[in-house]
Amino acid sequence: MLWSSAGKTKRRGERGNLVVITGLMAIPLSMIVVMTLEMVSLSNERSRMQAAVDAAALAGARELAVAGGAARDATGFAEAFALNQVTDLAPRVSMNFTASQTVNGFQVSGVGLRASFFGNMVPPGGFKIEVSAIAESLNQQPLCILALPETEVPIGLSAISNSSIQADNCLVHSNRDMLTRDNAAIRAGTIQAFGTATGTGYAPAANNGALTVNDPFHGRNIRRSGVCNTLNPVPLVVTGNSSQSLAAAVHTRNIIVSGNATLILQPGEHYFCRELRVRGNATLHGDNLVLIFDEAGTFSAADNSAISLTGRTSGDWAGFVIVATRDNLDDMEISSSSVDKLLGTIYVPEATVVIDAAGSVAEESKWSVVVAKEIKLDKNARLVINTDYAGSGVPVPAGVGNNAGPGGLRLKQ
Structure with a gap:
């Protein structure tokens, strides 16, 4: 069977258009995949930091309650304790933890900053992770x-x-x-x-x-x-x-x-x-x-x-x-x-x-x-x-x- 040169040219054009369309679609799809993975990672990092302040608040409350606790650095201990739980996140998340004794108990808060999309433009300045926990003593143990x-x-x-x-x-x-x-x-x-x-x-x-x-x-x-x-x-x-x-x-x-x-x-x-x-x-x-x-x-x-x-x-x-x-x-x-x-x-x-x-x-x-x-x-x-x-x-x-x-x-x- 003989094919005309015009038909061949038309089919080559259709294939070229398909490649261009596929390429254009791949870009947003790839971005969606990357953004989804980043959001999952961000959620995991937030969970890790929350677990760290939970544990640090309990540890700080325990230390403060021990004899002579008021004279010791329970807050510094709790801050270092929290940071030690998430040291592996440090390469991608800049973190700071603060601890204090409040009327409600012993509180540990954490703030983390990590890079966001498009050169920290979305959201502006990067992703900000904020976590907090308060622990209290229920009964005194001698x-x-x-x-x-x-x-x-x-x-x-x-x-x-x-x-x-x-x-x-x-x-x-x-x-x-x-x-x-x-x-x-x-x-x-x-x-x-x-x-x-x-x-x-x-x-x-x-x-x-x-x-x-x-x-x-x-x-x-x-x-x-x-x-x-x-x-x-x-x-x-x-x-x-x-x-x-x-x-x-x-x-x-x-x-x-x-x-x-x-x-x-x-x-x-x-x-x-x-x-x-x-x-x-x-x-x-x-x-x-x-x-x-x-x-x-x-x-x-x-x-x-x-x-x-x-x-x-x-x-x-x-x-x-x-x-x-x-x-x-x-x-x-x-x-x-x-x-x-x-x-x-x-x-x-x-x-x-x-x-x-x-x-x-x-x-x-x-x-x-x-x-x-x-x-x-x-x-x-x-x-x-x-x-x-x-x-x-x-x-x-x-x-x-x-x-x-x-x-x-x-x-x-």
């Missing part, structure tokens, strides 16, 4: 365990070898790292570490990267100058089946309680220049008292010794049961399975509390608080922290217990 290690001590709180802490309704905090190992467990209302909590057995999950909690008693004067300059070299030994009562005073000699003996500490302030040791099946008992240990003073309970101590109900040391001076670097060791009552606050800012015997410690106390440089649990030991503050005649010192602590949190908006 601070009951605080480890205060300095930078040279990497782990402030450790539990190993099937040992455990049971502090169901209060805060357990370490100013450095926290460690569990070999089936150890820590159960509390809130668990947090300035550094990292490693291991398993945390319930609920531990919060890492928390702000440092200041020593709530850093301004207290503990040491009695000069009272331990002259020491008595003859120890006080209470042994056999004997029972002895000891008045509150400055004790300048070693005190050893052993066998089946009982030492009753009378109410008041007992200041120990040297060691107080309880061994065998001996008993140490006392109510309305505080045990203060000077630089060379130490406390240890071993074997099957029974310990029952109730803190001061009044005076300068109301609410405290065991205290050590700031130059006391020795261990306060509990290696007995019969330490039933330590009602009050244990405050040893430069010493280590070591609990390393199978059995429960402080379980019969209405409440307890431990503030120490380091806290170590081992060998199936179980530290029980109760929070029945109202049911005790021993007042809670300001800065710990139900006088301070983070509560349950929620986002308001």
